[in-house]
Amino acid sequence: MSVLKRIRGVSYGIAMICAVPAMAQTESEPTPPPSPQAPPSCEADAYRSFDFWVGEWEVRTPQGQLAGTNSIQPINNGCALLERYSQGGNPAGQSYNFYDHVRGTWTQLWLSRGVIIRMEGPAIEEGTLTLDGTITYANQDAPRPFRGRWTARDDGSVLQEFWERDPETGEWGNWFTGIYTRTD
Template sequence: MKVSLIVPLLFTAACMAVPAGSVEAGQGSASQTVATPPAPPPPPCQDEIYHAFDFWLGNWDVYDPAGNLVGTNSITSAESGCLLIEHWTNTGGGTGQSYNFYDPGTGQWRQLWVSAGSIIDYSGGLTEEGVMRLEGEIHAQGTGAVAPFTGEWTPNDDGSVTQHFRQQSTDTGEWSDSFVGRYVKQAKE
């Protein structure tokens, strides 16, 4: 009885010791083949287009055209460089945030701004001059009013960035400045 159990056990042990697919045809013996693992995929959002707005990254003091401080803004990179997140605080304590990203489906940059006063959703891209220009709509919170809106971010030679917002009047069709600010990098502590 013991002999009849030993043979099947030895056969089973021998089969378990040889990995499946490791016996090469025509060789009659077991040899280990080493498969090359597939190359890992490249990191996301590494193409140049995903970094077209990186000139806006940093911690900024923001000034109006008269040189008065109007707020601070922190722009950070997130999600492996796929997203820029804005955190704005004006000198009166008002805040707002935006998500900024390149949308490969449309081939455009997009910003979605949300504050207690408005929601802005617009898209676009870099002009030939290197200005980030976005076009869309501003939606007033509470009233539901909607108007065409544009935003431009211009990197300046001194490292500052000029931000220029314009809004179209739904009554007259006239465009007017909604905000003009000069971003100056905060001193590193």
């Protein structure tokens, strides 16, 4: 065998030996994905503007009749509130409430049997939150305009008021008024 053939063969063999570990390393040790960014904090004052509603509550009508109980708790590291409303000890519905810092609005999505409420709006002033949106009933074809307002009161209670607009008359009517008293 000529010297040139031997050198070529050795060179080829060395190249193959060097390539195998590099290929094996690529297959057995994938490049780790980039580290995810830490989730943004929800510490800004706007995220706290609805905290007056956090707690365990007994809900009564303005006439003093027990309407139900409500539990409002922070979720997702304080970035949202979860409401769980019960009547007679039975779950009656729940809502998700969150602040969208890009849009500068609070949003509530309420779900219960046969009813979906979607509302949003900015915190108008400290201790009051007013949201506008729609209510959709499972037995109707179109949503109706809907409005909700929560007001923190000096005695520690919260006044919750909801109005629905009649599609035929265009007038706003009371849908529900509740006075929240703490039980926690």
